[in-house]
Amino acid sequence: MLEKFLNEYVSIVAGSGADKIVAILFKKKNVNEFLIAKKLDITINQTRNILYKLADKGLVHFMRKKDLKSGGWYTYFWTLDEHKSLTNYRDALSKEIEQQEEVLMNMKTKQFYICKTCGAEVSDEQALLNEFTCTECGEVYSLKDSEHGVKEVDKLIQKMKDKLVHVQAELDKLNSSRFAKQVRTDKEAKVVGKSTKSSKSSKTKRIVKKKSQVKSKRPIAKKKIAKKKVVKKKASSKKRKKR
16 A cells, blocks of 8 residues: 555656656665666666656655766665655645635535537636626637536545545554654664673773782882981090099
């Protein structure tokens, strides 16, 4: 269902036949433009024209690499943005429904006149200005029966609304998938962060331990205790004489 909707919208944007490119890019990333041209069986310039139209709407994006073997020319690798494509298709459908509902309202509330000769159709205001005479062939306008037209437009609106529901359902699936992928990525990032932190912590502990071991192996310097010199005082010559 998703691929079907992508085919429909790509055809609307880039013209009939462009939908074949979806089968080549669907669920793939960075597809070589020359491979795309080969599978489409068209020239590289025709392929690029289609891709550029899609890129203008944001439906595809590319990366480029310089090919040194071909003289340094750039080769482009393309990826289909499924989420953007489906979002744009949903918005386009919503806008078209609004326009058709306005047309339906006018058909129900206003009168229209038609020239049975040339098929020209005008509003009642325009018919009055033209004195109910066709400006193309001069025939008199006839009142148009809007009942059949109302049924057709109403049927078209209902069909588009049904399609809009299915497109939104596919878009919800893509959103859920993207959210689950983001949750997994965040969890993996946390695990890597914890592992890195643990590794740094253990490394720091090893360094501290190594330093303490080196410090413990160093010989303890003995403090030199200064010996007190005992100085014997010699008796003075005067004391000896008295004795």
